[in-house]
Amino acid sequence: MSTASVATLAGDRTGGRKAGAAFGDDRLWRWLTFSPALALMLLLSVLPLANLFVSSFQDITWAGGDSTRSFVGLSHYRALGSDALFRAGLVNTFIFAFCAVAGQMVLGLGLALLCSKVTRGRVLYRAIFILPILIPGIVIGAIWKLMLNYDFGLINQGLALLGVMQHDWLGSAETALLSVIVVDIWHWTPFCFLLFLAGIESLPQDIFEAAKVDGAKPWQEFRYITLPLMIPTIVVTFAFRLVLAFKVFDEVYLLTSGGPGTATEVVSFTLYQRFFTEDRIGYGSAMSVAVIFLVSLLLVIALSARRGLGRT
Amino acid sequence: MRNLPGINRRHALAGMGAAAATAATWRPLWAQTVAPITIVINQSPWFDSFRRTVERYESETGNRVELDVNPFAGSLEKQRNSVRANEGQYDILIMNSGWFTEMYAGGFVAPITDIDPGFKLDPKVYTLGDTVYYNAEKKTVTADGKLMSVPVQPNIPMLYYRGDLYAEAGLEAPATFAELEENARRFHEPPQRYGIVQRGARGPHTVAYDFYPYLYGHGGGIFRDQSSGDYTVTLNSPEGREALEYYIRLAREAGHPKTAAMDQAEVVQSIVTGQAAHVMMVIAAWSQMDDPNKSAVVDKVEWAPPPSLPELPTAPGLGHWLAGVAHNVPDERKRAAVEFLRWFQTKEAQLTTAEAGGIPVHAAVYDEPIADEHRYRWMKPLAQALPHAVNIYQFPEASEVIAVLELGLNRAIAGEISAVESLNGMADEIHAIMDKHQYDTSQIEPL
Known part of the structure; x- marks a missing residue:
């Protein structure tokens, strides 16, 4: 940069400072420039949430083409506790989220470790592994509905070849949730794989070389170097996936509609039922607020855990 | 053929082509007597018969009808969103037995006889448990109420x-x-x-x-x-x-x-x-x-x-479908919707529905020779069951x-x-x- 241009810049900064002083030590100027972004954020996220929150204390009825809102206090929140469907949905959601995410983490990390060692055909391997994440949810529903079909599904046909009896994977209370978990693992493992692979590839190689010189075996390398260095990536991936798994809807809606009975009922599906199908806007809003609170709580716990592990 | 001054054969042919194309495009507009309407409907096994019946209406009258086709639950959601807006997107709502009372009681459907006091439901059209009527004072679905809809499918x-x-x-x-x-x-x-x-x-x-x-x-x-x-x-x-x-x-x-x-x-x-x-x-x-x-x-x-x-x-159990006119559309579209319903309830229209694979709502169709054909062997048992539908x-x-x-x-x-x-x-x-x-x-x- 030339001396002249440096001088110009310095002059600009001085001029800026003078102008800033006119606005009261930059504060007003900062607020003026920040306020459009703040207003947009308020409009797009805080306002809808506030509206949802207010609706959760109301009952909304329709007559003569117009709506009437009546204040009902905390009654919707109290009713959540006695809603058997919501309770079943919560339990299933926790089981689903923890089992599916655990499966995805183990498989994703395993695949990432294997792929990081591969030198030939890397692009091909990665393309194949990330394929499920690119498929739209509705197509995944169709694929697995066909695969798990009782009469002509590939899985039952394969079992028949082995002499094993057909099983109603989606219609049996014992296996329906497990089947949906397997589908979710198939769908989202590539997400974990991609994050883990990026993490592994960014690890400092000199530590591994030093370990090799010291005679470390592959398992020791993984246990004492890879895993500790990967902890931040693992925790962030886990938090992301847990929050997303907690919001599962499409797989349940397409494969089982929450059935049989309440075997695959999840909170998002209960919410859909109450808010949209039954048109209970007030109660559905209360349920939405409760779900948002739970997801936020999960995120806070996961991020606190990350900070704790980081200090360790 | 002697050429006119300044107009050669190519010009004449191009002119005739353009005139023909213009006429083909404009013909429906000349024939059209009412405003175009939009119907929100679900994708059911009988939908194709409804579509073909609508096509016949369009070709006979020159009036335009647009169909917004949705899954079962999606159709209800779209109807709710439309009727709760200041001005509705849909003129005719195809309502299922599970939600038509929600539409009646909420004031979302305009009584047909309020739009056109001269409208008469054909006495041979099934009223399906009098579900086409609604008495707003008593909040009951009874024949002493106003005519709210015309049956579309007497599904049982x-x-x-x-x-x-x-x-x-x-x-x-x-x-x-x-x-x-x-x-x-x-x-x-x-x-x-x-x-x-x-x-x-x-x-x-x-x-x-x-x-x-x-x-x-x-x-x-x-x-x-x-x-x-x-x-x-x-x-x-x-x-x-x-x-x-x-x-x-x-x-x-x-x-x-x-x-x-x-x-x-x-x-x-x-x-x-x-x-x-x-x-x-x-x-x-x-x-x-x-x-x-x-x-x-x-x-x-x-x-x-x-x-x-x-x-x-x-x-x-009645799982039938009714067509009602939305309360929040302009008057000209309401009148156009009633015109469609007036045509739809005729025996001729219902014959088209039956021939296209649908279930007619007009009792006279079940007495037609079509009901004796092997392909339509379901008609007689259906006619026996319909009066007992709940x-x-x-x-x-x-x-x-x-x-x-x-x-x-x-x-x-x-x-x-x-x-x-x-x-x-x-x-x-x-x-x-x-x-x-x-x-x-x-x-x-x-x-």
Whole structure:
């Protein structure tokens, strides 16, 4: 940069400072420039949430083409506790989220470790592994509905070849949730794989070389170097996936509609039922607020855990 | 031909072509007498017949009709969004038996005779439990109310059975539940063929709808008397118990092993692939039975009214569709919508519907020679069953009750809880719903 241009810049900064002083030590100027972004954020996220929150204390009825809102206090929140469907949905959601995410983490990390060692055909391997994440949810529903079909599904046909009896994977209370978990693992493992692979590839190689010189075996390398260095990536991936798994809807809606009975009922599906199908806007809003609170709580716990592990 | 000054043959041909193209484009506009309208409708087995009937209306009148086609639940959601806006997007709402009262009571449907006082419902059109009328003062669906809609499909469940198997065995169509069970057991040869395939999955109005003929055919019911405002919950009566236990027994002993997960598409699939000896489902699926591209049992399926107890008449639940005019569209579009409905209810239009695979709403069509043709062999049994069809819900909060039934019945069919637990539990929940909405309700002694 030339001396002249440096001088110009310095002059600009001085001029800026003078102008800033006119606005009261930059504060007003900062607020003026920040306020459009703040207003947009308020409009797009805080306002809808506030509206949802207010609706959760109301009952909304329709007559003569117009709506009437009546204040009902905390009654919707109290009713959540006695809603058997919501309770079943919560339990299933926790089981689903923890089992599916655990499966995805183990498989994703395993695949990432294997792929990081591969030198030939890397692009091909990665393309194949990330394929499920690119498929739209509705197509995944169709694929697995066909695969798990009782009469002509590939899985039952394969079992028949082995002499094993057909099983109603989606219609049996014992296996329906497990089947949906397997589908979710198939769908989202590539997400974990991609994050883990990026993490592994960014690890400092000199530590591994030093370990090799010291005679470390592959398992020791993984246990004492890879895993500790990967902890931040693992925790962030886990938090992301847990929050997303907690919001599962499409797989349940397409494969089982929450059935049989309440075997695959999840909170998002209960919410859909109450808010949209039954048109209970007030109660559905209360349920939405409760779900948002739970997801936020999960995120806070996961991020606190990350900070704790980081200090360790 | 002598050329005009300045105009050669190419100019003349181009001019004629342009004139022809303009005429072709403008003809419908000249013929059009009313404003274009939009109809929101669901994708059902009978949709194609409706589309073809609409096409005939357009070609006969030059009027324009746009169809917005959606899945079952999606159609309801779009209707709610449209009628609750300041100005609606849809002029005609195709409403299911599960939600038409919500639209009437909410003031979302304009009475047809308010739009056109001269409009008369053809006396030969089925009024389907008087569900086309609504008395806003009494909040009842009774003939003393205003005309709110015109029926589009008089959909009720019918018994589909394999006529070829019955002929081989020398059997008559079953009229009672005992006969149905006996015949289902007789033809039950799993996994090649199931005696009966029933719908048991949870859905927007799935297992509950298929259970109604069993419940009402056993003399049971959900409420004591909705027409008189008595919403005493009677679902968990001994008759209700007998009906549900019968449904479950059929599924377990002569039915498909995955009944609890069966939806309508799978039930249709089971009969057209020859895997089911009987199914009880909406008559709207009839045209698929004889379609050689879809069916392995062409000409082999016959129809009968749903069975009942010997001393009771058949009692199929109405799962019909009604067309109402939205309250929040401009007057010219309301009038255009009424014009369409006026045309749609005629015998000629309904013949088109029947020929296109739909179910006519005009009684005279069932007396036409078409009803004697082999292809339309379902018409006579349907005409027998229609007068006995039961309107299950007369109140706007029906969707809440349906959700309770869907879960409770599915849990019982899946074996998660017993029939008695299911019925008592559902009765408690339905009573709570009716009480919350301040209906005159009570409960009978639990089972």
